[in-house]
Amino acid sequence: MLPFTARHLLALAAPVAMLAACSGGDAADPAAEGTAAAPAAAAGEAPPVLKEREENFEAIGKAFKAIRGQLDADAPDFALIAASATDINTRAAAIPNHFPAGTSTADGFKTEALPAIWEKPEEFKAAAQKLVDESAKLASLAPGGDKAAVAAQAMAMGGACKGCHDKFRQDDEK
Ligand code: HEC
Numbered sequence: 001m002l003p004f005t006a007r008h009l010l011a012l013a014a015p016v017a018m019l020a021a022c023s024g025g026d027a028a029d030p031a032a033e034g035t036a037a038a039p040a041a042a043a044g045e046a047p048p049v050l051k052e053r054e055e056n057f058e059a060i061g062k063a064f065k066a067i068r069g070q071l072d073a074d075a076p077d078f079a080l081i082a083a084s085a086t087d088i089n090t091r092a093a094a095i096p097n098h099f100p101a102g103t104s105t106a107d108g109f110k111t112e113a114l115p116a117i118w119e120k121p122e123e124f125k126a127a128a129q130k131l132v133d134e135s136a137k138l139a140s141l142a143p144g145g146d147k148a149a150v151a152a153q154a155m156a157m158g159g160a161c162k163g164c165h166d167k168f169r170q171d172d173e174k
Helices: 002-044 048-072 078-098 121-144 147-168
Strands: none
Touching: 048 078, 048 147, 078 121, 078 147, 121 147
């Protein structure tokens, strides 16, 4: 009796273990496929440069807003406009460094950067350079205090933002 029972148990041991593993697996699978698979790749390993470029654009946006705010005022603070333009100038020069290969939506990242950035890198660089140039002009013009001229140059600089966004940034802001 004993030998039979032992053998019987041994024979059962493997299939039972397999069943346990399988049912565990079966139970976990639907959840794993629904939640873990895709986001693990996308959310887990966003390179720091993605955050950097977002922060850089946010700061550019704030600086531009500050300039427009001053130009809406009766007595604009031209020193502040010049400082904001200089800030934009520095940040514009950094833009091309913030788009290394592997940081697009095609790589699974949530970003408004369009594939055109990597398809036409020279054009993208030129668009960034346009902002470098226009912001430099604004920075040198602002201390003169000619409101109309400063406002016109701020508009020209805004055109550099729009020129790049139209081609290289996903338009989903409303
Ligand atoms: C050379 C191209 C280029 C220029 C020039 C440019 N931008 Fe952008 N901007 C982008 C791209 C591309 C994104 C999307 C980045 C991403 O999602 O990774 C962006 C995103 C932004 C954002 C959103 C940041 C966030 O929170 O994600 C703001 C705000 C912004 N830009 C403002 C400006 C302003 C203001 C100017 C001009 C003073 C400007 N940009 C000039 C390409 C440009």
